[in-house]
Amino acid sequence: MSADWVEITIITDQSGSDIAAVLLWLLGCRGTVQRNESNSECVLVQGYIPSSDAVVEQIDWLYERMDVAFQQMLTAKPARISTRLLTSEEWEREWQEALQPITIGHSFIVIPSHAKVTSVVNARIPLLISASGGFGTGHHPTTRMCLELMESIAPTFRNAVVLDVGCGSGILSIAAVKLGARHVVAVDIEADALECTNGNATANAVADRIRTIRSDLLANVDGRFDVVLSNLVTELVRKLSTQMHRYGTLKPGAY
Numbered sequence: 001m002s003a004d005w006v007e008i009t010i011i012t013d014q015s016g017s018d019i020a021a022v023l024l025w026l027l028g029c030r031g032t033v034q035r036n037e038s039n040s041e042c043v044l045v046q047g048y049i050p051s052s053d054a055v056v057e058q059i060d061w062l063y064e065r066m067d068v069a070f071q072q073m074l075t076a077k078p079a080r081i082s083t084r085l086l087t088s089e090e091w092e093r094e095w096q097e098a099l100q101p102i103t104i105g106h107s108f109i110v111i112p113s114h115a116k117v118t119s120v121v122n123a124r125i126p127l128l129i130s131a132s133g134g135f136g137t138g139h140h141p142t143t144r145m146c147l148e149l150m151e152s153i154a155p156t157f158r159n160a161v162v163l164d165v166g167c168g169s170g171i172l173s174i175a176a177v178k179l180g181a182r183h184v185v186a187v188d189i190e191a192d193a194l195e196c197t198n199g200n201a202t203a204n205a206v207a208d209r210i211r212t213i214r215s216d217l218l219a220n221v222d223g224r225f226d227v228v229l230s231n232l233v234t235e236l237v238r239k240l241s242t243q244m245h246r247y248g249t250l251k252p253g254a255y
Contacts, residue, residue: 003051003085007094008059010045010066012079018141019069020045020079026233027062030168031137033098046098048091059083099137105151108175110138113203125178128203129169130196138171146231150175156255157181160226163249165217165240170197170210172229177206184210187221218243227255 008029010020020043021032029047036043049058063081070079086094099112109124129137138144150157150172157179164173167186176184186197194212201207215221217240228250230240244250 004088005048005086005091006051006055007084007086007091008047008049008062009082009084010079011042011082012045012070013041014043016070016073016079017043017045019073020066021047021140022233023062023065023069025140026065027058031140033095033137033139034141035098048086048095051085099139102138104138104144105148107151107154108138108147110171112137125175126204127171127174127178129171129174129200130203137169142231143171146172146229147175150179150229153255154179156227161185161223162227162229163187163221163223163225165228165230166232166236167197167212168193168231170200170212172231173197173210174200174204174206176227176229177209178204181227182209185221185223185225186210186212187215187217188212189214189216218247218249221247221249223249224251225249225254226251 008024010024012020017034021034024032024045024047028049032045032047034043034045066079066081096112096114101109101111101115103109103124107125108127110127110129113128113130127138138147157176159180159182162176162181162184164176164184164186167173167188170186173184173186188194191214194214197210197212198207201210213220217236228244230237232240
C-alpha cells in the first residue's frame with residue numbers, strides 16, 4: 001500500500017513550539033497539532049504534507065530553517081524531527097485522534113466534526129469544525145490568539161460587516177457571525193479552503209451570512225468593512241495592510 005502523506009513531528013520545548021508550528025506551516029502543512037509529552041518538558045508539534053518526490057528536499061529545507069531559527073532563540077532547546085509515512089486512511093485516523101474539543105478564552109469551544117460532545121461546557125459558543133484538510137482547527141497558537149482577541153472586542157461584531165482574509169476552515173468567520181456579525185466575506189486563494197469554509201458554515205447553521213470568494217488577498221474583493229480578520233504570516237499581513245490602505249477597505253473607526 002503506497003503512502004499518501006508524511007507525518008512530521010518536531011520535538012521541542014514550550015518556548016520553541018510556536019516557531020516549530022510556523023515552520024511546518026511554511027513547509028505546506030495546513031494545520032498543526034501540539035501536545036505535551038507526559039512527565040516531560042517536551043512538546044510535540046505535528047503536521048502533515050502530501051507524499052511526493054520532493055519530500056526529501058522539503059525535509060532538508062525544514063532542517064536548515066529550524067537550525068537557523070533555534071540558534072537565534074536562546075531560550076529554546078535544540079529541536080529534533082521525526083517523520084512517518086501514512087496512507088490516507090491512516091492520516092485521517094491519526095488526525096482525528098489528535099484533534100479533540102478545546103476551549104478557547106472564556107467564550108468558545110472548538111468541536112471537531114468527528115467528536116462526540118453531549119453538552120456544551122459552561123454555555124460556551126460552539127464552533128463545529130471539520131478536521132479534514134487540517135485548516136484552522138483551533139489548535140494552532142495564532143488561531144487561538146485570534147479568537148481570544150475577537151472575544152475581547154466582542155461588542156464590535158454586533159451587526160458588523162466583516163472580512164476574513166485567508167479564511168482556511170472558516171473558523172474566524174463562523175466565530176464572527178456567532179458574536180453577532182451581520183455578514184462575513186471569507187476569502188482564500190485555495191479552492192479547497194473555500195469548500196471547507198462553506199461546509200463548516202453549513203454545519204454551524206450560519207451559511208446564509210458567510211459569502212466565500214476565491215482571491216489572492218484583496219484582488220477580487222470589493223466593499224468596505226467594519227472588521228478585517230487575517231490569520232496569515234507576517235509577510236502576507238504587510239502586503240494585505242498595503243492593499244487595505246490603497247483600496248480603502250476599512251470604514252472609519254474599523255478594526
